[in-house]
Amino acid sequence: MATIEQLAIFQITIPLIVAPLVFLLKNGNRAWFLTLVTSVAMMWVASQLLVHVLSVGEFVTQIGGWAAPWGIEYRVDTVNAFVLLIVSGMSSIVLMFARQSVNQEIESNKRSLFYTSWLLCLTGLLGVTITGDAFNVFVFLEISSLSSYVLIAMGRDRRALTSSFQYLVMGTIGATFILIGIGFLFIVTGTLNMADISERLSDTSQTRTVRTAFAFIIVGIGLKLAMFPLHLWLPNAYAYAPSVASAFLAATATKVALYMLLRFIYTVFGFEFSFDLPLSETLVILSSAAILVGSVVAIFQDNLKRLLAYSSVAQIGYMLLGVSLATQAGLSAALLHVFNHAVIKGGLFLVLGCFVFRFGTASLKLLSGKGTQMPWTFAAFIAGGLSLIGVPLTTGFVSKWQLVTAALDIGWWPVALVVLAGSILAIVYVWRAVEVLYFRPVSDDSQIVKEAPLELLLPTWLLIGANIYFGINTELSIGVADVAAHWLMTGTR
Amino acid sequence: MDILSHYNYWVAIFLMMTGFYVVIASGNLVKKLIGLNVFQASVFILYISAGVVDKGVPPILKEGASILYSNPLPHVLILTAIVVGVGTTALGLALAIRIKEAYGSVEEDDIHAQEED
Numbered sequence: 013m014a015t016i017e018q019l020a021i022f023q024i025t026i027p028l029i030v031a032p033l034v035f036l037l038k039n040g041n042r043a044w045f046l047t048l049v050t051s052v053a054m055m056w057v058a059s060q061l062l063v064h065v066l067s068v069g070e071f072v073t074q075i076g077g078w079a080a081p082w083g084i085e086y087r088v089d090t091v092n093a094f095v096l097l098i099v100s101g102m103s104s105i106v107l108m109f110a111r112q113s114v115n116q117e118i119e120s121n122k123r124s125l126f127y128t129s130w131l132l133c134l135t136g137l138l139g140v141t142i143t144g145d146a147f148n149v150f151v152f153l154e155i156s157s158l159s160s161y162v163l164i165a166m167g168r169d170r171r172a173l174t175s176s177f178q179y180l181v182m183g184t185i186g187a188t189f190i191l192i193g194i195g196f197l198f199i200v201t202g203t204l205n206m207a208d209i210s211e212r213l214s215d216t217s218q219t220r221t222v223r224t225a226f227a228f229i230i231v232g233i234g235l236k237l238a239m240f241p242l243h244l245w246l247p248n249a250y251a252y253a254p255s256v257a258s259a260f261l262a263a264t265a266t267k268v269a270l271y272m273l274l275r276f277i278y279t280v281f282g283f284e285f286s287f288d289l290p291l292s293e294t295l296v297i298l299s300s301a302a303i304l305v306g307s308v309v310a311i312f313q314d315n316l317k318r319l320l321a322y323s324s325v326a327q328i329g330y331m332l333l334g335v336s337l338a339t340q341a342g343l344s345a346a347l348l349h350v351f352n353h354a355v356i357k358g359g360l361f362l363v364l365g366c367f368v369f370r371f372g373t374a375s376l377k378l379l380s381g382k383g384t385q386m387p388w389t390f391a392a393f394i395a396g397g398l399s400l401i402g403v404p405l406t407t408g409f410v411s412k413w414q415l416v417t418a419a420l421d422i423g424w425w426p427v428a429l430v431v432l433a434g435s436i437l438a439i440v441y442v443w444r445a446v447e448v449l450y451f452r453p454v455s456d457d458s459q460i461v462k463e464a465p466l467e468l469l470l471p472t473w474l475l476i477g478a479n480i481y482f483g484i485n486t487e488l489s490i491g492v493a494d495v496a497a498h499w500l501m502t503g504t505r
Numbered sequence: 506m507d508i509l510s511h512y513n514y515w516v517a518i519f520l521m522m523t524g525f526y527v528v529i530a531s532g533n534l535v536k537k538l539i540g541l542n543v544f545q546a547s548v549f550i551l552y553i554s555a556g557v558v559d560k561g562v563p564p565i566l567k568e569g570a571s572i573l574y575s576n577p578l579p580h581v582l583i584l585t586a587i588v589v590g591v592g593t594t595a596l597g598l599a600l601a602i603r604i605k606e607a608y609g610s611v612e613e614d615d616i617h618a619q620e621e622d
Binding site: 170181187204 | 541
């Protein structure tokens, strides 16, 4: 039986080793199966890690037995074990959906390459989350980014290529900014280990170099996170990527970026240093703008995938709003929304995957009146949409409730108004989609389709069902988010 | 002279701004990638500069009592970053080729004009 420290290393090594094997398989279905098995195994490992840190406490794995700060260490605590589970779990569920969707959307000779990129992306995302070394973060970030550019570029529409290129340019600038920031930290402290940096920074933190490092890192992560107004790459990337890639990236990539932001703000720079700077004011303005602008723009989208992508920009705003409150309750709300939004958006993008599977399009104009032909898929869309709005008994409601309570606790009532306005705008864009899909006359009668196959419906409803389950039974999600937030604020359990 | 003694940092800043400007201002996708490369190269210089120790020698182990070495760690880090940069450039160029096949152009204006239709 492997020890828990060894399990932590498996999170990275196994997907990294399996990725080239998947490429060698050539056959799309076999490649899919191996990828799915690997991803589910990683989910199991992540759940073991989470159970361990919740019951025993955080632990450190030194790679190759090299002691930190010389060697690289993986540091697992409640926060990143939680994110690891979200990432590997979402990857597994979306992969269950992937086989038929990929078989339809991607040419047969490219399928094993698609799954190879998927695993590399998973490796990168898990690596960013688990590592305790600042430079290692950059390396894993680039692994995940490069492979996600490939995933996006595999979309059928030729615009997938241009949006992937745009993402590549903006993503590389973001990653290079992070690299500059880490460089400044290294210049000041002479170390790259996060825990070590934070220890040494406490003496020297009030220098211009450290503030510059902070600014570069925040802006760099902001680009990766699609923090308003650095979100320009996101709508196109999500809209033209293959359906499953949109679902995977929407549910995981931005969440990992948010985790990175929290890790740098709280663990590396420290709460006092970070919030002495005007971080709170900046974040509250940008995130409020993200919520309002993202939601308004979403109303005017014809392509449903673009609509959800703009709604993602707004939802990232909610997470950052929680962070900007600079209280433990706010942080807990942000972490909770990381999980809830992964479930909501993953589910909704899978619904669109079902529509695309049958109709070959996600354009509202072409789908007009056709919701009735796929009742189960359409019902899933409505359930997911209600959660996006934040109707009680859904996860969206729980997130917003926690966020508003946290804001009112410190008397920030305008924030509550912004959340409310965001929800009203969400009603508008969700209702508009429902109205067109259900009530409008069918644009052409020629195309009569069947309900999506069970293989697609099951994972979709698994996520939509999770939406409702975690909207009613919040013990698990809020419980873990609270413990994680407490850990970030105080460094103790 | 303080400014001249830090000339390496000035070079880094100059390259950084040049690269950044090319990425933003140029409409040609390949030129954008070149700008991105210049931008990244400036960061490499920044790191290497940070590793220099006054009167230090290149960090190659020699017999002898007390030799002052430059810090080799930034060199190793930048080797990794260079590899990442090569990967990014390769992928970017591959995408540019595919875009050229799909749109018949690598000029942003032409591509936008075609997407409008």
